[in-house]
Amino acid sequence: xxxxxxxxxxxxxxxxxxxxxxxxxxxxxxxxxxxxxxxxxxxxxxxxxxxxxxxxxxxxxxxxxxxxxxxxxxxxxxxxxxxxxxxxxxxxxxxxxxxxxxxxxxxxxxxxxxxxxxxxxxxxxxxxxxxxxxxxxxxxxxxxxxxxxxxxxxxxxxxxxxxxxxxxxxxxxxxxxxxxxxxxxxxxxxxxxxxxxxxxxxxxxxxxxxxxxxxxxxxxxxxxxxxxxxxxxxxxxxxxxxxxxxxxxxxxxxxxxxxxxxxxxxxxxxxxxxxxxxxxxxxxxxxxxxxxxxxxxxxxxxxxxxxxxxxxxxxxxxxxxxxxxxxxxxxxxxxxxxxxxxxxxxxxxxxxxxxxxxxxxxxxxxxxxxxxxxxxxxxxxxxxxxxxxxxxxxxxxxxxxxxxx
Amino acid sequence: xxxxxxxxxxxxxxxxxxxxxxxxxxxxxxxxxxxxxxxxxxxxxxxxxxxxxxxxxxxxxxxxxxxxxxxxxxxxxxxxxxxxxxxxxxxxxxxxxxxxxxxxxxxxxxxxxxxxxxxxxxxxxxxxxxxxxxxxxxxxxxxxxxxxxxxxxxxxxxxxxxxxxxxxxxxxxxxxxxxxxxxxxxxxxxxxxxxxxxxxxxxxxxxxxxxxxxxxxxxxxxxxxxxxxxxxxxxxxxxxxxxxxxxxxxxxxxxxxxxxxxxxxxxxxxxxxxxxxxxxxxxxxxxxxxxxxxxxxxxxxxxxxxxxxxxxxxxxxxxxxxxxxxxxxxxxxxxxxxxxxxxxxxxxxxxxxxxxxxxxx
Numbered sequence: 020x021x022x023x024x025x026x027x028x029x030x031x032x033x034x035x036x037x038x039x040x041x042x043x044x045x046x047x048x049x050x051x052x053x054x055x056x057x058x059x060x061x062x063x064x065x066x067x068x069x070x071x072x073x074x075x076x077x078x079x080x081x082x083x084x085x086x087x088x089x090x091x092x093x094x095x096x097x098x099x100x101x102x103x104x105x106x107x108x109x110x111x112x113x114x115x116x117x118x119x120x121x122x123x124x125x126x127x128x129x130x131x132x133x134x135x136x137x138x139x140x141x142x143x144x145x146x147x148x149x150x151x152x153x154x155x156x157x158x159x160x161x162x163x164x165x166x167x168x169x170x171x172x173x174x175x176x177x178x179x180x181x182x183x184x185x186x187x188x189x190x191x192x193x194x195x196x197x198x199x200x201x202x203x204x205x206x207x208x209x210x211x212x213x214x215x216x217x218x219x220x221x222x223x224x225x226x227x228x229x230x231x232x233x234x235x236x237x238x239x240x241x242x243x244x245x246x247x248x249x250x251x252x253x254x255x256x257x258x259x260x261x262x263x264x265x266x267x268x269x270x271x272x273x274x275x276x277x278x279x280x281x282x283x284x285x286x287x288x289x290x291x292x293x294x295x296x297x298x299x300x301x302x303x304x305x306x307x308x309x310x311x312x313x314x315x316x317x318x319x320x321x322x323x324x325x326x327x328x329x330x331x332x333x334x335x336x337x338x339x340x341x342x343x344x345x346x347x348x349x350x351x352x353x354x355x356x357x358x359x360x361x362x363x364x365x366x367x368x369x370x371x372x373x374x375x376x377x378x379x380x381x382x383x384x385x386x387x388x389x390x391x392x393x394x395x396x397x398x399x400x401x402x403x404x405x406x407x408x409x410x411x412x413x414x415x416x417x418x419x420x421x422x423x424x
Numbered sequence: 425x426x427x428x429x430x431x432x433x434x435x436x437x438x439x440x441x442x443x444x445x446x447x448x449x450x451x452x453x454x455x456x457x458x459x460x461x462x463x464x465x466x467x468x469x470x471x472x473x474x475x476x477x478x479x480x481x482x483x484x485x486x487x488x489x490x491x492x493x494x495x496x497x498x499x500x501x502x503x504x505x506x507x508x509x510x511x512x513x514x515x516x517x518x519x520x521x522x523x524x525x526x527x528x529x530x531x532x533x534x535x536x537x538x539x540x541x542x543x544x545x546x547x548x549x550x551x552x553x554x555x556x557x558x559x560x561x562x563x564x565x566x567x568x569x570x571x572x573x574x575x576x577x578x579x580x581x582x583x584x585x586x587x588x589x590x591x592x593x594x595x596x597x598x599x600x601x602x603x604x605x606x607x608x609x610x611x612x613x614x615x616x617x618x619x620x621x622x623x624x625x626x627x628x629x630x631x632x633x634x635x636x637x638x639x640x641x642x643x644x645x646x647x648x649x650x651x652x653x654x655x656x657x658x659x660x661x662x663x664x665x666x667x668x669x670x671x672x673x674x675x676x677x678x679x680x681x682x683x684x685x686x687x688x689x690x691x692x693x694x695x696x697x698x699x700x701x702x703x704x705x706x707x708x709x710x711x712x713x714x715x716x717x718x719x720x721x722x723x724x725x726x727x728x729x730x731x732x733x734x735x736x737x738x739x740x741x742x743x744x745x746x747x748x749x750x751x752x753x754x755x756x757x758x759x760x761x762x763x764x765x766x767x768x769x770x771x772x773x774x775x776x777x778x779x780x781x782x783x784x785x
Binding site: 135145155156373 | 526529530533600602606608618619620621623639648651652653654655656657671672673674675676677678680681682683684685686688689690691692693694716717718719774775776
C-alpha cells in the first residue's frame with residue numbers, strides 16, 4: 020500500500036516536472052507535439068485510403084517504415100553498450116549515462132512498434148498476432164520472434180530504470196541484487212533483438228541481397244556505432260542544458276565504443292563490397308543497383324554516396340585520438356556517423372532487397388509526402404517519449420524530485 | 425501442412441502434427457487426466473472457431489480476467505450499435521454480422537460447420553448491402569487430389585487471354601489493374617533471360633523474334649511464404665493449393681518479401697469491381713471480394729478446380745499452352761506431360777518444390 024502511495028506521488032511529481040521548464044523546453048515540446056499531430060493526420064489519410072498513399076507497390080513492398088524500424092532496433096540495442104560496463108563490468112563511469120541510454124532504448128522501441136503498426140495493412144485485426152488470443156506462428160515465422168524479443172526488451176528497459184529511480188526517489192540506494200540479474204539478461208537480449216531482426220531478412224532465400232551470413236553481425240556492428248553515437252549527442256545536449264553532471268571521461272569512453280564498432284562496421288562493409296563486385300554474379304545486381312544504378316534507374320545513388328563518404332570520414336576522425344578527444348569534432352563525427360548508418364541500414368538495406376524484382380523488373384521506390392509525414396510524426400513521438408523519461412530521471416538523479424512523507 | 429515424404433530439411437520444433445490423436449495416453453477422451461492440460465487446450469483450439477476459438481478455451485482465472493477485460497473494451501462499441509433503439513432489424517443484423525466477422529477465428533482452424541457459418545454470414549452480408557445474392561463455397565480439399573500445372577513455352581504466343589480471364593474470374597481490383605499472371609516476352613537467342621524480358625508490353629503479338637513465358641503463383645510444396653506468415657493466414661491445403669484467409673491476414677507483407685516468384689499481390693487500396701462484372705460464383709479461399717490491406721494470390725481458381733473444372737487461365741488459353749490436372753491421377757494429361765516431356769521448373773535451387781512445370785514441344 021505504501022509503495023502504491025509512493026508511486027502515485029512519483030507520477031504526480033514527474034507530471035509536474037515535465038510540464039514545467041524553460042522557454043526552450045516548451046518550444047521543443049510544442050514543436051514535437053505539432054509534428055506528432057501532422058503525423059497523425061497523415062496516418063488518418065493512410066487508414067482511410069489504404070497503403071496506396073505511400074510509395075510502396077507490389078514490386079517494392081517495404082519502404083520507409085520498415086527501413087526506420089530496422090534502424091531503430093539497432094538504436095535500441097545500443098543501450099547495452101552502456102549497461103554492460105556499468106552493471107556487469109562494474110565500471111562506475113557510465114552510471115549517470117546508463118539511465119539515459121535505457122530511456123533512449125525505450126523511446127526507440129516505442130518508435131519501432133509504431134513503425135511496424137504504421138506499415139500494417141490491417142491494424143484493426145492486429146489482435147490476430149497476440150499469442151493465445153490470435154494464432155501466433157511461433158517458431159516458424161521470424162516476425163513472431165521479433166514480436167517477442169522487442170516486447171521483452173521493452174519490458175526489461177522499463178522495469179530496471181523504474182526500479183532504480185523508484186528507490187532513488189525515496190532517497191534509498193537501489194539494491195544491486197535486484198537489478199543486476201535484469202541487467203545481465205538485457206545484455207543478451209539486446210544482441211538478440213538485433214540478430215533476430217537481421218534474421219527476418221537474412222532468412223529469405225528469395226532476396227539474395229539480404230540472404231547472406233554477414234547481415235546479422237553487420238547489423239550489430241552498425242548498431243553499436245550508431246546507437247552510442249546518438250547517446251553521445253543526447254548527453255551533450257543534456258550536459259549543456261541541465262545541471263545533470265556527466266563527466267568528460269564518460270563521454271570519452273562511449274566514444275571509444277563508437278570508434279571500435281565503426282571500425283568493425285567498415286571492415287565488414289569492405290568485405291561485402293569485395294564479394295559483390297570482385298566476381299559479380301546474378302545475385303550482385305541489387306548491390307549494383309544500390310551503388311551504380313541499373314539500366315538508367317538510379318534513385319538510391321545520392322543516398323548511398325552520401326552515406327559511404329560520411330561513414331568513412333566519421334570512422335577516420337574517430338580513429339585519431341587527438342580528433343576524438345576534441346568534443347566539438349567528436350560531436351560532428353557522431354552526427355555524420357549517425358546519418359550515414361541511418362541511410363545505410365535503412366533505405367540502403369531494405370529498398371535494394373526488392374530491386375531488381377524476382378524476374379528482373381526494376382521498379383523504383385520513392386516515398387510520398389504522407390509517408391514522410393507519418394515517419395516524422397513517429398520520430399517526434401520517440402523524441403517526446405524520451406524527453407519525458409529523461410526529464411523525470413534527471414530530476415530524481417540530481418535530487419530535485421524526492422518523496423515527501 | 426507437412427508431408428511425410430518431403431525432400432528438404434525443415435526444423436520442426438513445436439510444429440503441430442495434424443495426425444496427433446485426440447485422446448491422451450491415459451486413455452480418456454476428454455480432460456481430467458491431469459498433466460495433459462496444455463495439449464488438451466491446444467487441441468480444442470484447433471477444432472473450435474469463431475467465438476469459441478477465441479473465448480471457449482479452458483483457462484485459469486487470471487487469463488480469463490484478462491480476456492474478459494479485452495473483449496469488454498472491444499465489445500462496448502459494437503454493442504452500442506447493435507442494441508441501438510433507433511436502428512431497424514436489418515441494420516441490427518448487419519451490425520451483428522460485422523461483429524461476428526470481425527472476431528471470427530482463422531479459417532484454417534475452423535470445423536466444417538464453422539466454415540459454413542462464416543460463408544453464410546458473408547453471403548447474407550452481401551445480400552443486405554447490395555440486395556443481390558452470391559453463391560459462396562467452403563468446399564474442402566478432396567482426398568487423393570494434388571493439383572499441378574504445366575506450361576508449354578513453344579505454344580504460348582503472348583495473347584494474354586489468360587490474364588484477362590483470370591482478372592474477370594477472380595474479381596481482382598480493376599483500379600490498380602492487379603494481375604496474378606505475368607507474361608514475359610523474351611528475345612529469341614537469349615534463352616530464359618528475365619532481365620531483358622518485358623512483362624508489360626502493348627503491341628501486336630506474337631512479336632517477331634520473341635517467345636513468351638507465363639509466371640504466376642507456383643503453389644510450392646515447400647512454400648517460403650507460408651513459413652514466414654506471423655499469424656498463419658496463408659497455408660498449403662491438402663490438395664496442394666497455397667491459399668490466403670483474407671479475413672485473417674494482418675497485411676504485414678512478409679510473405680511478399682519471401683516469395684521468390686513474384687506470386688503475391690497486395691490490396692494497396694480498397695479493391696473495386698463494377699457490380700455487373702462481379703463473378704458471383706465464389707469460394708471463401710478464392711475469388712470472394714477482398715478488402716483493402718490484405719494479401720491475395722492465384723489459387724488455381726479454387727472455386728473452379730475443386731468443382732472439377734479447369735482454372736480460368738487454362739480454359740481461356742487459345743493455344744493450349746496451359747495444362748492443369750491432378751498429379752495423383754495416373755491418367756491425367758498433366759501426368760502424361762511430366763512423364764513424356766523434358767520438363768523443368770524455375771529456381772529449383774531454392775528448394776521450394778513448385779508444382780508448376782515448363783516444357784517445350
